[in-house]
Amino acid sequence: MRVVSIANFKGGTGKTVTACNMAAELAAMGKKVLLIDADPQHNTSDFYLPKDAGEVQTLYDLLEGIADPYWENVVEPTGREGIDLLPADMQLLLLDLGSIVNGSQAPLTARFADFLDALRTDEAFDYVIIDCPPSFTAATVAALLESDDVIMPTRVDAFSRQGVTELIDQVRNIGRAARGLKFHALITMHDRTNLSRQGEALLRQSGFHVFRTVIRACVAVGESTYAKQPLREYAPRCTAAKDYEFFAREFREEVRLNG
Numbered sequence: 001m002r003v004v005s006i007a008n009f010k011g012g013t014g015k016t017v018t019a020c021n022m023a024a025e026l027a028a029m030g031k032k033v034l035l036i037d038a039d040p041q042h043n044t045s046d047f048y049l050p051k052d053a054g055e056v057q058t059l060y061d062l063l064e065g066i067a068d069p070y071w072e073n074v075v076e077p078t079g080r081e082g083i084d085l086l087p088a089d090m091q092l093l094l095l096d097l098g099s100i101v102n103g104s105q106a107p108l109t110a111r112f113a114d115f116l117d118a119l120r121t122d123e124a125f126d127y128v129i130i131d132c133p134p135s136f137t138a139a140t141v142a143a144l145l146e147s148d149d150v151i152m153p154t155r156v157d158a159f160s161r162q163g164v165t166e167l168i169d170q171v172r173n174i175g176r177a178a179r180g181l182k183f184h185a186l187i188t189m190h191d192r193t194n195l196s197r198q199g200e201a202l203l204r205q206s207g208f209h210v211f212r213t214v215i216r217a218c219v220a221v222g223e224s225t226y227a228k229q230p231l232r233e234y235a236p237r238c239t240a241a242k243d244y245e246f247f248a249r250e251f252r253e254e255v256r257l258n259g
Contacts, residue, residue, distance in 0.1 A: 001128060002126070002255060003127075003130070003148050005130045005132050005143045005144055005147040006019045006022070006131050006151050006152075007140065007143075009135065009136070009166045010162065013154050013188055014155075016131050017188075017225065018186060019044055020035070020044060021232070021244040022244065023035050023083050024231075024232055025245050025247075025248035026082075026126070026129075027080065027083045028082075028245075032084075033082055033084070033126065034083075034086065034124070035078075035084070035129050035131065036059060036130040038059060038131060038133065038137075039131055039133040039139075042088040043131075043225075044088070045087035045088050049087055050078065058088055058092075061074075062086065063095060063112060074115075084125075092137070096137050096138050109146075113146055116146050148181070150181060150183050151184045151185075152184065152185050153188045154186065154187060155187075155188060155190075156200050156202075168183055184211060185203060186211050187215065189215065189216075189217045190214040190215060191216070200214065211250055211251070213250050217240075218239050220240060231244060
């Protein structure tokens with residue numbers, strides 16, 4: 001099972017769109033995917049959680065130790081073959097307040113690690129994709145500590161690249177990079193302007209691993225979020241839909257070659 005965090009400390013870089021579409025592309029390849037929404041804004045949950053889901057348990061419940069102990073009763077079906085969801089809600093903000101007051105988040109990370117260990121033992125999923133917020137929250141730390149990869153969607157502007165650099169620095173501060181966490185940058189919202197081409201060239205010279213595939217700017221991306229459909233369903237012939245398909249295949253090949 002591969003655990004992948006989608007993160008960047010700069011907002012508006014396409015993290016949630018990437019998480020939702022990466023899950024859809026991997027599921028289309030016959031893989032079992034669990035999406036974990038770690039963002040209090042819960043956009044991934046709104047995108048994939050069926051309207052008739054009723055009352056559900058969330059990542060907050062899991063990290064606080066009040067969720068059902070069996071993972072099968074925590075994750076929610078999305079109605080799409082191969083994709084399940086662990087939702088989020090605004091209560092995730094309380095975790096950060098608790099960490100400040102108590103001075104430790106060790107129990108949170110331990111519960112998350114136990115949850116993932118149960119998934120591995122039962123061979124429940126091929127991929128776990130975690131949509132992280134654009135900040136270093138308690139949920140973000142729990143996700144990064146247990147991830148194999150961090151995929152950092154980034155626009156080719158200075159602020160977004162700075163978010164990538166700051167994320168890597170913070171992860172190194174908690175010591176996870178030394179244990180093999182792999183960093184990948186994914187260029188998003190790319191257009192044909194000279195500024196985009198120059199920014200892409202600079203990013204590729206920066207020493208980060210940058211995927212060959214870039215996600216091109218496309219009106220259908222925003223429309224698909226209103227429709228609550230991954231691009232392969234909403235507009236399968238648009239440029240971004242094809243880009244996410246190629247990106248998912250490139251990621252799988254990168255894992256196969258480099259572990």
